[in-house]
Amino acid sequence: MPVLNIKKFSFTYPGVDHPSLKNINLPIKKNKITALIGPSGCGKSTLLRSMNRIHDLYPGNKYEGKIEFTDENKQISDILDIKKENEFIELRQKIGMIFQKPTPFPMSIFDNVAYGLKIAGVKNKTELADRVEVALKGSALWKEVHDRLNKSAMGLSGGQQQRLCIARAVAVKPEVLLFDEPTSALDPISTGAIEELIVELKKDVSIAIVTHNMQQASRISDYTAFMYLGDLVEYDKTENIFLNPKEKKTEDYITGRFG
Amino acid sequence: MEKIFQKLSLSSASLVFVLLIGIFITLYTAAKPAIDEFGFDFVTNPDWNKEVSLNPTSLTDTVVDMEEDSLDGEIIDEDDMEIADEDDDAILDEDEDDMMLDDEDDAVTKTIYGGLVPIIGTLLTTLIALAFALPIAMGIAVFLAEIAPKNIANVVGIAIELLAAIPSIIFGMWGLYYFAPIISDLFGGYQVSLLTAGLVLGVMVLPFMAAITRDSMNTTPNVLKESAYALGATKFEVIKDIIFPFSKVGIIGSIILALGRALGETMAVAFLIGSIFVLPQKITDPTISIPVAMANNFGEASGLGESALFYLALILFIISFAIISIAKFYFLKKAN
Numbered sequence: 001m002p003v004l005n006i007k008k009f010s011f012t013y014p015g016v017d018h019p020s021l022k023n024i025n026l027p028i029k030k031n032k033i034t035a036l037i038g039p040s041g042c043g044k045s046t047l048l049r050s051m052n053r054i055h056d057l058y059p060g061n062k063y064e065g066k067i068e069f070t071d072e073n074k075q076i077s078d079i080l081d082i083k084k085e086n087e088f089i090e091l092r093q094k095i096g097m098i099f100q101k102p103t104p105f106p107m108s109i110f111d112n113v114a115y116g117l118k119i120a121g122v123k124n125k126t127e128l129a130d131r132v133e134v135a136l137k138g139s140a141l142w143k144e145v146h147d148r149l150n151k152s153a154m155g156l157s158g159g160q161q162q163r164l165c166i167a168r169a170v171a172v173k174p175e176v177l178l179f180d181e182p183t184s185a186l187d188p189i190s191t192g193a194i195e196e197l198i199v200e201l202k203k204d205v206s207i208a209i210v211t212h213n214m215q216q217a218s219r220i221s222d223y224t225a226f227m228y229l230g231d232l233v234e235y236d237k238t239e240n241i242f243l244n245p246k247e248k249k250t251e252d253y254i255t256g257r258f259g
Numbered sequence: 260m261e262k263i264f265q266k267l268s269l270s271s272a273s274l275v276f277v278l279l280i281g282i283f284i285t286l287y288t289a290a291k292p293a294i295d296e297f298g299f300d301f302v303t304n305p306d307w308n309k310e311v312s313l314n315p316t317s318l319t320d321t322v323v324d325m326e327e328d329s330l331d332g333e334i335i336d337e338d339d340m341e342i343a344d345e346d347d348d349a350i351l352d353e354d355e356d357d358m359m360l361d362d363e364d365d366a367v368t369k370t371i372y373g374g375l376v377p378i379i380g381t382l383l384t385t386l387i388a389l390a391f392a393l394p395i396a397m398g399i400a401v402f403l404a405e406i407a408p409k410n411i412a413n414v415v416g417i418a419i420e421l422l423a424a425i426p427s428i429i430f431g432m433w434g435l436y437y438f439a440p441i442i443s444d445l446f447g448g449y450q451v452s453l454l455t456a457g458l459v460l461g462v463m464v465l466p467f468m469a470a471i472t473r474d475s476m477n478t479t480p481n482v483l484k485e486s487a488y489a490l491g492a493t494k495f496e497v498i499k500d501i502i503f504p505f506s507k508v509g510i511i512g513s514i515i516l517a518l519g520r521a522l523g524e525t526m527a528v529a530f531l532i533g534s535i536f537v538l539p540q541k542i543t544d545p546t547i548s549i550p551v552a553m554a555n556n557f558g559e560a561s562g563l564g565e566s567a568l569f570y571l572a573l574i575l576f577i578i579s580f581a582i583i584s585i586a587k588f589y590f591l592k593k594a595n
Contacts, residue, residue: 054485059408089491097489099482106504115500116490165486172490 002027003176003206004051004079004095005068011043011050014060020046024065024232026225028176033198033207035221035238037214039258042227044210048178051208052095053082069095072175093120095176096169101185102161104153109145112153112164116172131171139167140197159190166197170205177201179209183216195220214254218242226250286576289569296563297372301570304373307536307552308564313367372567374574376536380453380548381575383539384528385521387457388464392517395461396468397510401498403469404476416473423466431530434459439531448543449533456532456548460524464517471516475509476502511590515583522579525550549575 004027011021021043028034028051036044046055055061067079071094082088093116105112113132114122122128132149136142141163145156153164162182169177179198183191198207199220211217217224217238224241226234226249234241234250245251252258287294293301399419403412438459439450446454479502487497503510533545534555547555549571560568 052489054489057485057488085493089493092489093491097486099486099489101482103480103483103486105483105487105501106507107500115487115492119490119492119496168490 001030003030003070004028007066009065012062020230022230028208030206031202032222033202033220034223035217036210036225037217038227043230044227045180048180048210052092052097093172094174096174097178098165098182100181102165104161108150109153110149113167113171135167135171138170139163159186176206181210286573290573293566293570301374305375305538306373309371310368311371374571376538377547377549377552380546383453384457384460384548388460388521391458391461392465396465399469400472403473419466419469427527430459430463431527435530446543449545451531451533451545452543453539454542456528459527459531460521464520468513468517471513472510475506479505515586525554
């Protein structure tokens with residue numbers, strides 16, 4: 001049962017003739033990790049950023065096709081139909097995103113994690129404190145920061161900042177989390193911690209992750225999609241993609257012949 | 260080569276301190292006679308260029324000699340008339356515009372100078388200017404950095420930079436002929452006043468504040484804004500919670516620059532403030548600021564008067580220095 005079902009999806013950036021994504025069909029399955037791999041410029045980040053319509057912060061993009069989102073009440077809606085600001089806000093509360101670089105806000109650790117809750121209208125102080133604690137524990141950060149919640153989040157290390165961003169996204173209880181190369185700015189140990197965390201998270205959320213690192217994809221994902229020059233070349237269970245890919249291109253990429 | 264380059268850049272950097280200390284010493288030595296004579300009372304004394312009788316039998320002070328009161332001479336004349344009426348001992352020779360003191364043969368007098376009026380005038384005009392300019396500048400900056408489409412933002416941005424390039428005397432003339440009548444219609448009182456000077460000063464510092472604030476808002480990384488939007492934040496929330504805190508340092512910097520300009524602005528204020536040494540009772544009263552007092556009186560000043568002007572200059576130097584240091588150390592520390 002896919003939580004997101006991308007159907008015949010094409011995407012064109014403003015001022016460009018050719019679409020950056022062509023006729024993509026891809027399911028993001030519930031409580032599974034789907035990895036998007038492929039060489040730079042293949043459109044995997046573009047696809048990920050379409051799933052919460054973050055592209056729409058900049059005007060002039062063209063979408064075609066459908067991205068069907070099945071929410072927890074089994075209601076199906078097309079993400080690409082959204083036009084009003086409050087619908088965008090609702091969508092982004094359900095589909096969270098973690099970026100390439102850690103993006104702590106210029107405020108305290110507590111306020112960072114509570115931010116999504118506050119703008120969603122949670123005012124009760126004890127509820128805020130509880131949910132911040134749960135989110136930080138769920139992101140394996142509580143032990144390290146519980147005695148300095150009121151200190152600036154800028155003082156954390158890069159890996160801690162990225163886990164803070166995950167805690168911030170998890171705090172609003174999304175149904176899908178989109179990870180856009182979340183470990184590309186981190187050292188191997190922090191990367192390991194984040195990977196563990198992502199695997200841990202799939203109990204509660206469905207995950208799509210863009211990664212440059214094929215080992216990472218094979219370590220953590222259940223399904224893998226290989227993209228090349230705006231096309232989805234192959235999508236299958238991760239072990240099939242890595243052990244016996246059907247397409248020649250996939251095999252070449254996996255074995256390091258290009259990319 | 261390496262050595263020469265290092266030495267050159269070191270000496271350029273130390274030049275700043277040499278200049279700063281040199282200017283301070285020059286001002287201090289020139290102001291020394293006035294400092295010795297008036298001490299700290301200078302700061303609290305509202306009388307400028309006033310003849311005080313040293314004769315113990317004489318009951319009161321006598322006459323104020325105002326030099327630059329052509330614009331609003333009537334007020335001073337009133338004040339002086341009262342003094343003159345009360346004072347029977349003094350013999351006064353009155354003209355329409357000018358008042359001269361004819362001393363009695365044995366009367367010993369001295370002239371005293373106090374800086375309170377220009378100090379208050381400077382601080383109040385600056386305060387009015389900032390209170391007026393700050394919210395508008397923030398509005399412009401937010402519009403340019405976040406709300407306006409690119410092409411409109413570019414056009415408005417260029418207009419703002421042009422506004423910053425207008426020489427201050429043009430602001431002064433425009434203010435006097437067009438702005439001042441409007442202000443006096445709206446708020447009553449005199450056309451040349453604290454309020455008029457402060458508002459025109461506000462218009463002058465506005466483009467600096469807006470441009471610098473916009474630039475520092477533009478340095479907010481896109482990914483930071485995106486991650487707030489990705490949590491479901493609205494545009495207003497992103498501006499309030501992400502962009503403003505992130506560009507705080509730049510905003511404070513713009514306020515400091517605007518303060519420096521407003522405190523020292525001479526020409527436009529000279530047109531608009533009224534240039535009289537009288538403490539303002541209302542915001543629409545005319546008064547004088549430190550730079551205007553110096554520009555207007557330096558030519559004729561000599562002796563103690565000249566030294567008193569240097570004392571004023573020293574005070575202006577210290578005020579600017581103090582305000583900017585406080586802003587730098589207090590706010591920037593807080594921001595980090």
